Amino acid sequence: MVIVRVMGGLGNQMQQYALYTKLKTLGRQAELDLSWFTDPDAQSGVLAPRELELQRFVHLPMEVCTQKEKERITGGSGTFGKLRRKLHLSGLYEEKEMYDPEVLQRDNAYLTGYWACTAYYADILEHLKTLFVFPAAGDPEVQEKNEHVLEQMRSGAEISAAIHLRRGDYLDKENAGLLGGICTPAYYDGAVRLLEERFSGSQRPLHFYVFSDDLQFAAGCRFGTKGEEITLCDWNKGADNMLDMELMANAQCIIAANSTFSFWGGRLNLREDAVRIRPLRHRNNQIPDPAVMHGLWKGWELVDLDGKVV
Numbered sequence: 001m002v003i004v005r006v007m008g009g010l011g012n013q014m015q016q017y018a019l020y021t022k023l024k025t026l027g028r029q030a031e032l033d034l035s036w037f038t039d040p041d042a043q044s045g046v047l048a049p050r051e052l053e054l055q056r057f058v059h060l061p062m063e064v065c066t067q068k069e070k071e072r073i074t075g076g077s078g079t080f081g082k083l084r085r086k087l088h089l090s091g092l093y094e095e096k097e098m099y100d101p102e103v104l105q106r107d108n109a110y111l112t113g114y115w116a117c118t119a120y121y122a123d124i125l126e127h128l129k130t131l132f133v134f135p136a137a138g139d140p141e142v143q144e145k146n147e148h149v150l151e152q153m154r155s156g157a158e159i160s161a162a163i164h165l166r167r168g169d170y171l172d173k174e175n176a177g178l179l180g181g182i183c184t185p186a187y188y189d190g191a192v193r194l195l196e197e198r199f200s201g202s203q204r205p206l207h208f209y210v211f212s213d214d215l216q217f218a219a220g221c222r223f224g225t226k227g228e229e230i231t232l233c234d235w236n237k238g239a240d241n242m243l244d245m246e247l248m249a250n251a252q253c254i255i256a257a258n259s260t261f262s263f264w265g266g267r268l269n270l271r272e273d274a275v276r277i278r279p280l281r282h283r284n285n286q287i288p289d290p291a292v293m294h295g296l297w298k299g300w301e302l303v304d305l306d307g308k309v310v
Helices: 009-027 067-074 079-086 101-107 122-131 140-155 173-179 183-197 215-219 239-251 258-268 290-296
Strands: 002-005 030-033 092-094 107-113 159-165 208-210 229-232 253-257 273-277 300-303
Touching: 002 009, 002 067, 002 079, 009 030, 009 101, 009 122, 009 258, 067 107, 079 101, 140 239, 159 183, 159 258, 173 290, 183 253, 183 273, 183 300, 208 215, 208 239, 215 229, 239 258, 253 258, 258 273, 290 300
Parallel strands: 002 030, 002 107, 092 107, 159 208, 159 253, 208 229, 253 273, 273 300
Antiparallel strands: none
8 A cells, every 4th residue: 555645735735646646547555644634733834724625626536544554554653653663664755856756666655745746647647637627616706707718718819828926925934945036037037938939920919817826916017028918817716716727727828936836737738739837946955957857847848047948
């Protein structure tokens, strides 16, 4: 048996679920551990408390481990269990590398990590899209707005481009050193320039759809040099916030932040003409080699913090 720990925000939860699903497609007995969301100590150091948002997807199948199954692998809290962990005899495995293909070969293991590298589950994204079914908005007026945007994006009359501006807890001093300074104004300028150049000969106009957890900041941002239309998508709030991801996933193009939320906006888009752009870095403690990143993130354009396509 392999148990995958679920923790963090929606994007991270989806990555952990994706790894779990990948293991199941390989014929492994895999289950999820959801206890992080009910353990008051687990989130004691988390700046933004999280809920189990996976359960908001429509009929998402999940096999959840029992406490006994978890303890059988991790060793439990008793003296013998502590000794097993001290001697590295338990099945605990914590993510250390950006991508470790051996994770998929482990058995009798309890996997803790975020698994942000698309390479882990790139080959099952089409299947995952059938599993991640978004609910309708709780407010009929909000649902109507979402349907209108989806209709525009799917009509083919425009080149729709989603832009994600992630701020929120990234601005807190505890997170700024790790996650800040990556999606610079130059990054967004470079990404927008890439789209303007790629579609310079198109008769269809570029239309930027902006998504952010800081709407006041986003309202003051401008994108593009050719007078492109900009729509600030500011109506999906509270539990409906996840529906921003559905809108991102239906745009022809996405300019992602260093955020798993918008990474999924790109991953769930399986259009053949999709253009996916992400920052070269996800975190400041990982300075990736562009050649390696192109191998791990196939189908994505990479732009560095200076706005250079690499």
